[in-house]
Amino acid sequence: MSMSLSIPKPLDIAAIRQEFPILHREVKGRPLIYLDNAATSQKPKQVIEALVNYYSKQNANIHRGIHSLAEEATAAFELTRDAVQSFIGAGFREEIIFTKGTTESINLVAYTWGRKNIQSGDEIIISTMEHHSNIVPWQILCEEKNAVLKIIPISDEGELLLEEYEKLLGPRTRLVSLVHVSNALGTVNPVRQITEMAHRIGALVLVDGAQSAVHLDIRVQDLDCDFFAFSAHKLYGPTGVGVLYGRKELLEAMPPFQGGGEMIKEVRFTKTTFNELPYKFEAGTPNIGDVIAFRSAIEFIETTGKEKIRRYEQELLHYAHQELEKVPGLAIVGRAREKVSVVSFVIDGAHPQDIGILLDNRGIALRTGHHCAQPLMDRLGITGTSRASFAVYNTLHEIDELVKGLQRVVKMLA
Numbered sequence: 001m002s003m004s005l006s007i008p009k010p011l012d013i014a015a016i017r018q019e020f021p022i023l024h025r026e027v028k029g030r031p032l033i034y035l036d037n038a039a040t041s042q043k044p045k046q047v048i049e050a051l052v053n054y055y056s057k058q059n060a061n062i063h064r065g066i067h068s069l070a071e072e073a074t075a076a077f078e079l080t081r082d083a084v085q086s087f088i089g090a091g092f093r094e095e096i097i098f099t100k101g102t103t104e105s106i107n108l109v110a111y112t113w114g115r116k117n118i119q120s121g122d123e124i125i126i127s128t129m130e131h132h133s134n135i136v137p138w139q140i141l142c143e144e145k146n147a148v149l150k151i152i153p154i155s156d157e158g159e160l161l162l163e164e165y166e167k168l169l170g171p172r173t174r175l176v177s178l179v180h181v182s183n184a185l186g187t188v189n190p191v192r193q194i195t196e197m198a199h200r201i202g203a204l205v206l207v208d209g210a211q212s213a214v215h216l217d218i219r220v221q222d223l224d225c226d227f228f229a230f231s232a233h234k235l236y237g238p239t240g241v242g243v244l245y246g247r248k249e250l251l252e253a254m255p256p257f258q259g260g261g262e263m264i265k266e267v268r269f270t271k272t273t274f275n276e277l278p279y280k281f282e283a284g285t286p287n288i289g290d291v292i293a294f295r296s297a298i299e300f301i302e303t304t305g306k307e308k309i310r311r312y313e314q315e316l317l318h319y320a321h322q323e324l325e326k327v328p329g330l331a332i333v334g335r336a337r338e339k340v341s342v343v344s345f346v347i348d349g350a351h352p353q354d355i356g357i358l359l360d361n362r363g364i365a366l367r368t369g370h371h372c373a374q375p376l377m378d379r380l381g382i383t384g385t386s387r388a389s390f391a392v393y394n395t396l397h398e399i400d401e402l403v404k405g406l407q408r409v410v411k412m413l414a
């Protein structure tokens with residue numbers, strides 16, 4: 001009997017780069033090297049074409065029309081919901097709520113579930129490494145309800161201190177709202193374990209998946225989280241679209257977020273009844289074109305292969321760590337054992353903003369500053385970092401160019 005071994009083909013990065021028109025432009029007379037993917041990723045042709053196709057051929061308001069365009073646009077919009085359901089492994093399509101981004105998804109939970117369920121003296125747990133969008137909504141809620149916000153500390157390497165987390169859990173804990181992957185450090189948090197510990201004492205868990213959805217295989221039912229929030233624009237999709245996944249029974253029990261068209265069943269001056277899921281949380285005309293184009297981004301990831309992307313990005317991460325450490329005076333910030341392809345660093349005597357400007361002169365785009373994580377910067381005793389974050393279209397050569405650029409920066413500044 002003959003056995004055929006199927007060896008997975010590596011990714012053809014040159015061919016993938018061809019799919020991203022923006023990668024062929026120049027900045028300051030040099031080929032663009034885009035290393036700011038944690039802020040937003042670039043878009044492949046199929047996403048751009050889906051947007052053009054929608055506005056050229058299908059544009060209509062959805063759900064309410066009976067004419068052909070409205071029906072086509074509605075069908076395309078709802079197909080994205082199915083694609084998202086399968087992309088994150090949700091049990092039901094009505095558990096997928098479209099928002100305008102992670103920020104709005106988290107605020108939705110704070111304003112609806114939070115206002116209904118949080119009472120004076122209740123406790124909400126977040127961590128030191130949260131993005132501002134997973135801090136401020138809870139601060140506002142806690143202030144309004146006289147509730148208490150507790151913070152999981154981290155190690156110097158940028159990992160959560162789980163034994164400290166355990167001590168924070170108590171009879172008044174109602175919610176643990178935690179970043180899956182830190183945008184500033186790249187740390188991957190052990191969400192499954194954190195969820196298990198929270199559920200043991202009856203608290204719910206919201207996962208901020210803004211940075212994880214593009215790098216990790218997300219199965220919300222395996223993570224066993226109650227809510228999961230992410231943004232399309234960080235996974236090769238358009239801006240202005242986000243997702244809130246919530247367990248059906250929780251979403252059903254939550255009051256609506258915004259009032260208006262689409263979220264109602266019947267409106268009378270005497271009494272208004274609300275629509276069923278998911279529409280109860282989608283008041284007004286949604287971002288139809290971008291939601292439709294988002295499906296093409298998911299298709300891009302799925303046809304490229306998430307596991308192949310993950311492996312390639314890990315190669316970029318390890319190479320970047322190895323090469324950046326050769327730059328004199330450079331220290332990597334964030335040395336968790338499990339990381340995605342995000343590398344933050346500081347250089348002795350060089351301000352991150354100056355580093356950013358000098359690299360931009362060489363066509364290299366990276367992010368500098370506090371990365372919307374000021375409490376994390378305070379904990380680390382710095383005001384900011386420079387951050388290179390890699391996507392599937394980045395190359396080892398681009399990392400070499402970054403290192404060369406930094407070596408020049410050191411000569412000029414440090």
Ligand SMILES: Cc1ncc(COP(=O)(O)O)c(C=O)c1O
Nearest residue numbers: 101102103131133183208210231
């Ligand atoms: C970890 C994390 N959470 C939340 C957000 C907010 O995402 P958005 O601005 O798309 O709402 C970001 C964006 O950078 C992020 O990195």
